[in-house]
Structure formats: C-alpha cells, structure tokens
Amino acid sequence: MTAHTNIPAAAKPLDLSRRGFLAVAGGAGLGLMVGLKVDPAAAQGAAGGVVQFNPFVKVAPDGAITVVVKHLDMGQGPTTGLATLIAEEMDADWSQMRTEFAPADNNLYANLAFKAQGTGGSTAMANSWEQYRTAGATARAVLVKAAADKWQVAQGEISVDKGVLTHPSGKRGTYGAFAEAASKIPAPTGMAQETPYKDASKFKLIGKEGLHRIDNDPKTDGTAIYTQDVKLPGMLVAAVAHPPRFGGKVKSFDDAEAKKVKGVERVVQIPSGVVVLAKSTWAAFKGRDALKVEWDFSAAENRGSDELLAMAKDAVSKPGVATATNTGDAEGALKGAAKVIEADYAFPYLAHAPMEPLNCVVDLKKDRAHLIYAAQFQAIDQPTVAALTGLKPEQVTIETVWAGGSFGRRAVPTADYVTEAVMIAKAIDGAVPIKLVWTREDDTKAGYYRPFYAHKVRAAIGADGMPVAWHHRVAGQSIFSGTALEAMAVKDGVDETSVEGASNLAYAVPNLKVELTTLKVGVPVLWWRSVGHTHTAHVVETMIDELAFAAGKDPVEYRLALLKDKPRHTAALKLAAEKAGWGAKLEKGKGRGVSVHESFNTMVAQVVDVSIQKDGSIKVDRVVAAVDCGVVINPDVVRAQIEGGVGFGLGAALRNAITLKDGEVEQANFDTYEPLRIEDMPKVEVYMVKSEQKPSGVGEPGVPPLAPALANAIFSATGERVRDLPLGDRKFKSA
Amino acid sequence: MIKLNINGEARSVDVDADTPLLWVIRDDIGLTGTKFGCGQALCGACTVHMDGQAVRSCQTMAGDVGDAKIVTIEGLVGADASKEGKAVQAAWRALDVVQCGYCQSGQMMSAAALLSENKKPTDDDIDAAMSGNVCRCATYHRVRAAIHDAAKRLEA
C-alpha cells in the first residue's frame, strides 16, 4: 500500500480513527487515510476509479463495495462476518458486497487481540467488531457528505438504504456515484462523534437470519482458488522426502531413478529433506518416491508412544514441577474428606488433517519474495521469510488465498512449511517460482500435533455431596516453550495452554490445586482447534459428572449449584438442558450426557444422546448445543461452526490418535487416521443465548464440550467411565 | 497422447497412461475445481463423473478412461449443467453447506450422482452414498439436508 494520503502527515486524525483504528495504525499513519485512490489495475472487478476509503473499504463506480479481509478464512466464515459489519454500517445491500484478502502488513492489518497480523484463538470477529464498524461508518460519512455537497442539502437529511442514498426532495444516488467526490473529502475533525456506530436496535443485517455466506458461489462452482490451484508461469512443483523421524537428517541420497521420471527437472537438498522439482504434481510425487535416501537418526526422537505415555503417567503420579493454581488447601482438604474420587486420563497426539494438505507458492527474486498461500500468521511468516532470504520484511509480499481448512495448522511459530517452501526456492536461486505440495501422508507425518497429555485428578465431596477439594495434575509438552512466543505465554514455568480450562475451573470448589509438569519430547506440537481445552474440558466435565453421581445428584442440577456466580455458564447450560428435554426417562441402551465449558470467552453447553449398538459400539444420535458468544453477527454461521466443532470433536473422540513406534509416526492417510464420516454425524441442534456483550469467537468453542458430554452419555447408558481418548475399538454393554 | 472427453470437450494430453486422471484434469487441462485430498480413494475430494458414475479421479488412470465421458464440477454446474447439478448447487447455496469448501466439489459430484439414480434418498441412502466423501469441517449435517432439498427441487 504505497499511495499517499491527503491527510497531512503531521495531522492526527484521532476523531476519525477511534479505538480500533488507532491501535492498528500505530506509527505508520497509513491506517487513517481517507480517499486513498487505488491503482485501477490493482483493483479487482472494477474498470477503474475504485476508491479506497480506509484499509478495509473500497468503493467502485458501479457501487460494488469491497471489504479487505484481514483474517484468513479457513471455513469459519470471517469473510462473511467482516463484510456484514461493513455492510451494516454503510447500509449497503448484501449483493453489492465483495471481499478480498489483505496483504501482509502488520501495521494496517494486525489482529488487535494479538497486536500482530494473524488469525486464531477464535478472535476474528471479536477483535474486528469495533474496527470494521468504524471503517464502515466513516466511509459512509464521507460518501454521505459528498452527496450532501453535490445536492446542496444537509448531511442529516440524507438516508441510506440498501446502498441507495436518498433525500426527501426526491434526489437519489448510489455510493458508486459519489466515491470519486468523497475521495477528495479530508476526514473532518469530529466526524467519528457525528457518526457513532449504529444502535443495535437499527441493525438490518447483524444478527439476522437469511444472510448467506459470501463465499457460497465460488465454493460451489469450482472457481474458489486455494494454494493447490495456483499456477505461475514456469512454476515447478516440489515434493519433499522428509526424514521419517523427527530430528532426523539426510545422510546421503541417490537421485538417479528420480531423475528418470518424465517431468522431473531438478533434485536438491534442503535442511528438511530432499526435494524433487517437476513440471507437474504427479511427476514430483513419482520422482520423490523414486529417491533413495539414507537418514541420520543420531539426533532424532526415537521413542515410541508407549514410552512417552508412561513418562507422562509417571509425571502425574508425582508433584508437578510448576503450580498453575493454588487456592485454599486442596491436599489438606482431601485428607479429611468423607469421599475421595481419583481418576487418571490419557490423551494422544492429534493431527489437524486439514482437507487441503499443506502447500505454499514462492516466487523468489533478487530483491523480493512473493508468496501465495493460505497465510494464517503473517506476523511470523513475513519476518521469517525475510530472515531466510536476507530481504527486508517489506520486500516479502504475501498473497492470501482460501484455505482448505486449518484447525490451527497453518499458523506455526516456526513457520515450518513456509520455511520449507522458501528453502526450496533458495536452493534453486529463485530460478522459477515453486509450489511446495505435501501429500496427505506428508501432512499426517509432519508433526505439529496437539500434544499428548496425562492427567490425574483427586477430588473430594463433603457430607452434602458438594466438592470440597480438587487436586489436578497435568503432564505434557508445552506448545509455546522453545518458540519465539514463549515469553508471552509461559509464566512461572506454566504454559497457559497446557492447563487452560482446568486452572480456571468454573465450578465453585473451595480448595483447588492445579499442577503442571512440562515434558520435553522431540516431536513438534501446536495448537489444535480449541488448544488446551481439547483435553482439560474432558477431564473437568467428566470428573464433575463423577462427583454428581457420587453425590447422588442430577448432573445438570449439580453443575448449576456450583455455577451460582457464573450467569453465562448457567444460561447456556439451562438452555441446552431444556431444549434437549433433560430429565426424560431413556430406553435401555440409550444414554444422555451433558457438559458446559467456556473457551475463548464463549460458553457452550452440549447434551449428547447415544445408543449402544448390538456390537457394543457407540452411535451418537443427537447433540443439542447452547452457545453464548455475545452478540450474534450471523446466526447461521454460529450454527455452522458449532455443528462443525461437534463433528471435529467427535471424530477425534471416536478414533483419532497419532502414535509413534521407535520414533516413526504410524499413521499416514485417512485409512489409519480416519476422520469422522457422514454416517457418524449426529443430528445437531444449536441454540443461542441472547446477549448484548461484545461478540466472542465460535470457531473453536464447539469442540471442547463434545467429548465429555459423549463420555457422560456413555456412562449414563452403561455405567462405564470414558477417561482415555479416543474410544477406538472399545466395546460397551448397556447397564 | 491420450484422448479424453471432459465436460463435453475432446482433449488430448501428453501424459503416461498410468497418470491419475486427477492430475491430468488439474495440471494438464487446468480445471482446478477437482481437488486433491488423499490420493488413495479415501476422501472423495477428487470425485468426478465417468459416464454418470461418481469415481475417484485420483485412482482412475488416464489410460483407462477410454471413451468414457468425464464431467467435473465445472461441467456439473456450468453452462451445460445437468438438472441434478443445478439442483445440488442451488440446495448447497440455499443451505450454506460450505465451510472451507475444499471437499465440496467432491461432495456435490457424489450427491448429483446419487440423485440421478435415486430420486428420493433416505438418510441411510445418503450416508451410504456419501460415506466416501470426507469433510474435515464436518458439514455432513448440512450435506444430508441439502441432498433432501435438492431431491425436492428435482421433484418440483
């Protein structure tokens, strides 16, 4: 973004900027420009004369409004959501909205929750809520002013509906007609005060049913472009033979057979393996398979899953190395308690397995690098590429395209796959653009898993059945330790993401201690849709169920009694229980379980119905979810995300695990790491708690409650507890 | 040279007979709506129609296609769209099935093939026909509903 602004550099257009804008613009000032003219050649879909009013809004002469989307859309729908915010404040018609992904620019497009450009933590809408509405409201204001000037009327007399400006005198016009004139209007001081956000009672789009996803068309006619679909002139496709153990290195390789494959152009070595570059994807795969590589495993992780799990189990049998929470005296209270329940839990490594295996396009030149991929963490990737290539960060441009899923995998503190792609481009001196393509097998075996964990909980109830003590130990790898983000997330030896959801136990338990032992294993780990909550929610929500049962109380009533000062949890739990018909008697062989969990400032309660099959396996019949995510921007996107979260959580709970044998990953493709399939998918009903709170995320919070509600449902049908995941081949008998 | 009929057009491509049709369609013909998800007939992202039948193009070799008519997502919903293709696309849009969208070409191809054989599929029919189409975003709930919706549209 190089065009100049007509706001003098020295001027501080604070009134225009307000809140979000200020934070984003930082020192650069570029974020505050009004009436920035965009190079028509760079503007898509318009013949020219497209005016960019701020970093987020462009208006074309034909009236099309393009929203610049600063977040990666991995399917969670921020593109639709952000366009909704702009359309709402501009009183635009949904059909005139267009979107494009923002370039890498940490000043203009930072995620305000991270103060860095990136997508994750279910923050897309939460952090943009004020920023994008401000962008829409201020663009609307100058456009209305331009119309008022032209018509010689007062601004306040102009109303806008469905993108059409009207004046009581009968004058009418579109935004497109005034864009040019509006581009010359400097931001008037005090404008933000004159144009506050719309009052919620005036919303025409936010929170309304019937607004369809803005990406429906390209994603249902084959035209949506993903990284895998990018083709540049002269581009070669790169497939990499990676060491089969983490930390392995290339000792030597023989590429004679690989080079005989038709279409293979070059074979090069990079730090992460041996690369075959070919004219087509298939030739690259074939060439890669024909390589003979000898590996050096001297520095590799050579242990297997059994050994690693034993280490974690041992760790939770001893006091933790660090203490995450310590209120009251849990150990003391346990000693004198009437009834103590102790339970152990185990969780495996999990792969993200996005539908589109990872990939990245790099066009490296002497003075610049251009990358095209589904960038999720530009604030890490851009400087990483700069460091690898010796370029300045601003010489590294990133073009973001649709992502075929991510679930966290495309945002990596080490920028692993982006680094690999850049190393390939470097190895051939940028002779041609390259597209790194991983196969499903590469993707499954590449690491950056949800860490495996062991938990141990000892909890006690008093004579009244209510919990008096909760002593919780967690052992597993840290996601943040050893990364550039360590200082931010690891405090006093506690990686927040190892214990979140347990260390801040929602239930009123007077004596609570949560300990953590962080294990060092040479397998890279990463956040996975809902991060620490993926395992802590299972432990907390199944243990609270055990306590309710031990107390002879109804699981919903028991929870509600312990959530007296948690109105949002309470509301979600009550809504889910009511809609599910909680309390009804079930036939033999059926079970019903409940859970409620907060993650990313969103509360989700779920009631899961299961039936035990003749062969002892489990079928999930129905999931009823209630969600409090603050103001609902698009109810159908909320529903879709909770449905997707349920499915994602269920697949993992039923059968997903990454295991190692002698350091080698035992899973490869969807036969050995089998995702949820349609026949496994229950009916899902989603209900929303009415709220006036600022919106919070919905991409992740649907996941954590599923597994424990499922486990509790299985218990209700069979009397058997599910403490370890996944269920795998475990068979159950109706009680 | 291998001759293929793709979306009603005669094409000839210079590839080995053992090249998967998926890569011919994507890399040689340049139609990128058909996706690569697993390469092993395990996910359905690459589903195309071969004489009206849903097949996994990643495990269909170019040399084995012969005279069969291949239809990809671009053909299913393009200018010469079949009535099933149109109904499926309309249903998919009406019900906002897509999330990341990467699996959806394959889902729609399988759904259209099912509807051309079974005008009124039950949930069980749908599960059986769609079991090979993985969606990591777990849009299954809506896929099911959209197939019922498309069936209704075809009836009308």
Ligand code: FES
């Ligand atoms: S890519 Fe062909 S079935 Fe997965």
Ligand code: FES
């Ligand atoms: S929509 Fe993302 S994999 Fe199906």
